Amino acid sequence: MPTLPSRDLFSFFHTLRVRWAEVDPQSIVFNGHYLTYADVAITEYFRALGIRYPQDLSCEGGDFFAIKTVLEYLAPARFDDQLQIGIRVARLGRSSLSFALGIWRDEQALTSGEVIYVHAQTASRSSSPLPSWLREKILAFEGHAPQQ
Template identity: 55%
Template sequence: MQPDDFRFSHALRVRWAEADMQGIVFNGHYLTFADVGITEYFRAMGQTYSGETGANGSDFFAVKTLLEYRSPARFDDMLDVHVRIARLGNSSMQFLIGIYRDEELLVNGEIVYVHADQSTRRPSPIPQVFREAVVSFERLMPEGVTA
């Protein structure tokens, strides 16, 4: 996985509270970094949680997270959180994540979200407006979007 495999990235600096006494980032914080990256991805795509993603009593819920640790980040490192949607199904989508320091891949992973009714948490189709925004942002061909 290379940085060029992603259309979007978001820079952030490791804060003191995210590192242990040796200055190494605690592993749980990488999921927060990924979440910040996904939030900024939505924003760059023009789809915020208060917009179409949460319309009509529905929302996206994380159902699977997988992170693979390759090398540690340290206090005060500048990181780039790379994000892309690798699969867009009827009611779910798979994000791929790459967290880099310069060109070095520190952590890679995937996060799967399901679009669902907020009260019942039962899956529902991803809104067409959101789907079109993803296809346009990622420059996916419609046939590249899986059902």
């Protein structure tokens, strides 16, 4: 049973219009493009927090590595649809963070999902704690503490 995301859970949205090159022979957005949409919206989420990506996140020798993505396709997007992509931090761990995402066309939910990143030292790729300044910015922006 698909999980229908509630728009009320999201305080950040990024709008994207589907381009012709993203549509497959079935006249719908090819499934792989939804991860690109999520990536663009996460970058814009960081921008809304006043974080330059990747410069600010890698300045202390660390970076984020995607370790898990899950997408549920609820309805297709088509060429020229204007999509609203909701992003929120659903979980802050010691060294990881989980983004919840929802994609809508007007009021219709099209996609729900999750992207999990782990913070690690770039050279060794060993996990390291999330920077405290990042944690503070997320908590201030979200207005509540995401699940720990």
